[in-house]
Amino acid sequence: MSTQSTLSPTSKRDDDRERLVVPFRDGGREQKALLGGKGANLAEMTRIGLPVPPGFIVTTDACRSYLALGEVPEHLYEQVEESLVELERTSGRGLGDPDAPLLLSVRSGAPFSMPGMMDTVLDLGATPTTVPGLTAMGGERFAWDVTRRFLEMFGRVVLGVSAEAFDHNLEQAIADAGVATERDLDPDQLEQVALAHRASISAAGAHLPEDPREQLRLAIEAVFRSWNGDRARAYRRVEGISDDLGTAVSVQQMVFGNLDDASATGVAFTRDPATGENVPYGDFLLGAQGEDVVAGTRAVEPLAGLGDHFPELHQELLEHMDTLEQHERDLCDVEFTIEAGKLWMLQTRIGKRSASAALRMAVEMVDEGLIDRDEAVRRVRPKQLEALLHPRFGPDAPEPLTTGLAASPGAAVGAICLSSAEAKDRGIAGEDVILVRPETSPEDLEGMVASVGLLTSRGGLVSHAAVVARGFGKPAVCGASELRIDAKAGTVTVGDTVLHAGDMLSIDGTTGQVTPGEVELEIPDDDPKVAQLLAWADERRALHVYANADTADDATRALAAGAEGIGLCRTEHQFLGDRLPLIQRMILSRSDEEEREVLVELEQQQREDFTGLFEVMDDKRVVIRLLDPPLHEFLPDLEELHIKAAMDEITDQERVLMEAAEQLKEHDPMLGVRGIRLGVLRPEVYRAQVRAILGAAADRTKAGGRPLPEIMLPLVGTSQELEWGVNLIHEVAAELRAAGEPEVEYTTASMIETPRAALRSGALAPHVDAFSFGTNDLTQLTFGLSRDDVEATYTPRALELKLLPVDPFRTLDPDGVGRLLKLAVDEGREAKPDLVTGICGEHGGDPDSIQLAHQLALTHVSCSASRVEVARLAAAHAAMEVTGPESSA
């Protein structure tokens, strides 16, 4: 939403009396922090004249006060009573009135959307004494159905009685009646169910107060408490929502989509939330309550079909939706109910959308004049853009086994996993798994997060699975109704085909296709709307976006993605593959002469590599890092050689390699002889690399190009080391000039990846033109934490216990690593005002880290080619100060 500024928690009010309860007619959408998103939108719809069942909102102030004190604030129930009396008066009904009972929905509504994460109580006010009045409204069956539904929900949510007892009662009644579903039960049978429910509540030791006003108070407090439920906390952690906000509670007169044949209920979007196409989209069910649509337990009809049943109401709904979209200037979703031929709008919010839809709508709404370009750039989250760039099934993909709803775009390949717990464990352990479930619920959240894709056999595009998958940018296929899932047997069956848990499976959430085995995936063709949006984003960002690329091919891809230069070319990658034996010979060389001989050859090969790179990146900065990893990385595994030696199966050549590897073996290679230390001990290697770089630049210059190499020294710790390295570079440059090579422009850079380099940046800066923050190593050293060693052990547990505020390898740690970055930038610039600064760790492609980079006023970020587009958008968002998980939807 664009009304960020109103979302800060409101703890004090101007008037003396706290705003604990606000009637719908007194609120508005600007009050989301106080009224919650749902409440504020209900008030807004009321304000602009849409048909909303009347009600009032218990504020987040009240909730926070309750959670802090353990009891409701002093005047809360006084204010609730005032609003309730007014509601009774305007509706002409009374809570608990046997003849004209008022039924209420009591729903949670936090400042940020947390779908399904907190509790709701419906049908409050349905008691044994109100059956006559309810019968008068919708008949005896309706009366008992409402009554038993209330008992189920109140019993579970407020009294904490297990849902199983109620399920059992209902199943028993269905079995006793010999019918298929509860919809076939008659009034008497439903009355028996209600009686059984009351008995179950008593049996569980819970006390059901008979006074509906008391029930209301308990329901409000239960909703308050659900803010701190496990599911809600887990969701907030993942979405980065503060635990301090609290939830509001809307208390609203119930309307019934299941009252009679002229009743229905549905959910709708003002545009297609999956594709963004400008056509209303939704589902409805005749004679049903709202939760039946969301739960995906009954087959819904598409919105377009509503006109067949209620042409005028359909038209009215479309008009209301248009009003809402114009009012919000964004995609809206609504819940509506038709009760006995009257349309009610029960809820609206800014609609969640797929990545493609976010992009399409952002660009099209600019064309439509609904929003400006700034707003369009704001509307697409970097994560969504990333999803857009996700792979899909290639054109040669085999015929799918079945097709479901394309619920969340992108394709994924992984092992079938039939339980969320298992998916969580295996996913965290690094395995690609696809979670396959009949449907999902908030309990499945962690398993969903850990999976590469989701497949459900039930539920629609607004089912839990689909909404959550889109939110997380995970591919999902939902409602693939041909699937038969047997978790106990560990099988997934479609017709005669039986797949087993652990089998590989491919899904394409853009098409809905489900294909056994590992389908080859394809990067999607450029969507011109991506280019359009990124062009707008480019105008708004301050950070340059470079790419990490090691070869001319990488660089070509990076250029296509919009990279403005190469921020990190790792030269060690040139030593792998065919050239490995050569570098091994260099390592094994016993004399300076032998070393020189090998280096001449390596130099020649590298020179060709760099010439190709400079050709692609003509007139663009190319930052080349001299050899960084410890030399033993170029040798075979020492343990394997030792085993061979122990078994007398070692060759002479292997023995030589073994001895070299023994000499180079290190306890902690990350902290050993690597980076510039390697250069100090093997200066000829660095000299050869510098000759190759500057020689290639000379070749390009002779060919009429304009190479802009920057030579970067890794793992610098002291200014003396840096000075040594820079002098070496300048010496080689002078030698090349002396040997008649043409003068080439070049600059020098220091990696800042040890804490000491950051702490000494003022002494380092005068020696070089640029700093590049190697945030992977810097994070590793600042925490004393190796990603490789703790990612599957300590990190997940620490995140769970909140001992690490974020995974510091995913998002730059602002307090520790960020402090070093700030210090280094400030002191580096003080010592050298025109110092170029950038990030070239994996954080360079992470939106939150890019925001930090922008705040530090770095010159650039550099990331893998595949993240360049995302980084361009994130850099624009940083410049526009777009923050928070709800920034665009």
Added chain:
Amino acid sequence: MSTQSTLSPTSKRDDDRERLVVPFRDGGREQKALLGGKGANLAEMTRIGLPVPPGFIVTTDACRSYLALGEVPEHLYEQVEESLVELERTSGRGLGDPDAPLLLSVRSGAPFSMPGMMDTVLDLGATPTTVPGLTAMGGERFAWDVTRRFLEMFGRVVLGVSAEAFDHNLEQAIADAGVATERDLDPDQLEQVALAHRASISAAGAHLPEDPREQLRLAIEAVFRSWNGDRARAYRRVEGISDDLGTAVSVQQMVFGNLDDASATGVAFTRDPATGENVPYGDFLLGAQGEDVVAGTRAVEPLAGLGDHFPELHQELLEHMDTLEQHERDLCDVEFTIEAGKLWMLQTRIGKRSASAALRMAVEMVDEGLIDRDEAVRRVRPKQLEALLHPRFGPDAPEPLTTGLAASPGAAVGAICLSSAEAKDRGIAGEDVILVRPETSPEDLEGMVASVGLLTSRGGLVSHAAVVARGFGKPAVCGASELRIDAKAGTVTVGDTVLHAGDMLSIDGTTGQVTPGEVELEIPDDDPKVAQLLAWADERRALHVYANADTADDATRALAAGAEGIGLCRTEHQFLGDRLPLIQRMILSRSDEEEREVLVELEQQQREDFTGLFEVMDDKRVVIRLLDPPLHEFLPDLEELHIKAAMDEITDQERVLMEAAEQLKEHDPMLGVRGIRLGVLRPEVYRAQVRAILGAAADRTKAGGRPLPEIMLPLVGTSQELEWGVNLIHEVAAELRAAGEPEVEYTTASMIETPRAALRSGALAPHVDAFSFGTNDLTQLTFGLSRDDVEATYTPRALELKLLPVDPFRTLDPDGVGRLLKLAVDEGREAKPDLVTGICGEHGGDPDSIQLAHQLALTHVSCSASRVEVARLAAAHAAMEVTGPESSA
């Protein structure tokens, strides 16, 4: 010296004309920066009326100017000429005067003593034309001997002709004459040598100017240049002397100890420099020049024997020495020469001394009323105290093979090494080697530094080997004249016993004993003077000194050494030895129950350990660190198990251990699951340890003791981790109270050993009572450098190239790690004013690091028991602002 304030370089003078040349009579000891130590002392001796041959000093200003510009400053030779003319006038002799030639010594003299590191030219003024005049002074043989000596020295030092040519000429003459030494050559033969020397100079392409004034100018410039010679630079690096000071040059009238039978020369100390005993000590040679004594090439007579030859002059010398000692209030050494029955004082300086002598003199001079206690504490360097605490041969040591001079105290055991180059290589590689040489020269410096001890067959207590060894605190036995050393054959022979290079050898520099094989060494008994000096030091220090001790035995030793508490008790050491199988069972436990069972046993054992520790350290703070190392350190080596498995030789039990080790294996264990991360993943282990600590404290409390445990959490990175750990401690404490244990006092501490902890100290401090800086890990992480992996590879090379200012694992890096320390102390104290702070890394026993700790106003340092005394003294020095290598001698 106590006149530190005068030692800063003087680059500007008050008068307009630069002070390029200062006659002896115009200077004084307060001008060491300008005149050099030697020149200032010559001037001072002149000032207090001692018989000093006249002369003048070319100042360090002139030298610095020459080194900066590459040529002598404008008025230098004008001023030299003025002083020279005065010298000619007062002496009645002329430079180059054939009848009454003036001969000069031209000697270097830096502000800090650099014995033998720079160049000297003697006998300048001896030319073919002055032979008649010289003959008149001391006969024809003297004339030619002086002439050929001048040619050798000037040729080598000023003209750069190789010494070999001159050696060859002399040896040839000796051989031709059929005599034993050059002393047996007659005047004609010496004249031939002089002629041969002139021919050698020409043959080497060098030009010998005939004008002695020109020779003087060249000699002065050669001495200037020798400031930047390799030997001088290496010495300064080791001693920490600035390269910017420059050297002065003293030009002094020569006097001759070899003039006639009434001539002699010698060196003497006002007290015994090896023992500190208050008796004059020295050596002399009849009819010899000074360098014959220092070089150790002729057998010297002890000073006491001088009275037999020159009773009056001996008495005069002792009086002069007494005058000097009273004047300097410190041990002085002097060079003296008797020329034709007249005593001349050629040089004096504050005498180098052994560690024992430094201690004895410091304490005795207080008793004598010569100095106060402050000065006594200043006079003993921490390094010297360390040497005093060095081991000696035990009482059961075998009969020595031979005995030499006890040149530098302490005993050492190592492999015989006959070349300095080899000693350097092997010593740096970590081997204990004893360098065995006929004598040493400045070229041997690096080999000497790398050896654990020195043994020479020639030279006395003032020989190069002895002086240098004392300076470095290395054990040395010198002048073991029974040794026959054959470097080529690789043998050392004494009588019939032949030792070979590589054989183990033991030497005791306190007794002079040399014993083949590995003698068992013994820590010396407490010298009451050590206790006396340390008692004085304790009154002067601000830092508390704690010890690192893991057991009650360690703690007992630490208490005896004066530790005020335990700054670090590492609990993992309690898991080794007998208890290893138990902790392995804990690691392998498959169920919580099994883990608990093992932990109960470990807890009981630890509780007993801690009870013992608290008993020893009653009423003293004991900081106990919870388990820190990665668990795989408690398992067998994985590679060995893999080899056994490959060879089918693995037992079932080993296979279980192998699987556990595979699970726990880490790429970089230093950065893996250790410290508090271990506690987070295995909280029951931490809980058991806390129960053991607090249970032991309860046991001691019940027994009437006063335990003061502090429980410390290792490798903390975030304030949330720390809070988690502290909560765990408090919970266990509450459980123990609830279980009826008596209330015990305890405090909590956080290790600050990750850069992040330092950067977040303000957030950490409120959770604990104390910070303890783990400077080993903090250094490792700040540099990204593992001591284990680079000490034999990168560190020596980086120190050589000055890429590392100091070895950061020996001395705290002030700029990087020190900055983090300062930040952490400042921000920690801001958040919690009464925060206790200390260092518990190996730096806690390093004098320079202790100085930094004092400057940061830390509460304490903690070091191994064996370094506690040194730390107490270093802490006093820090408080008294004693700095620099020459602070006490």
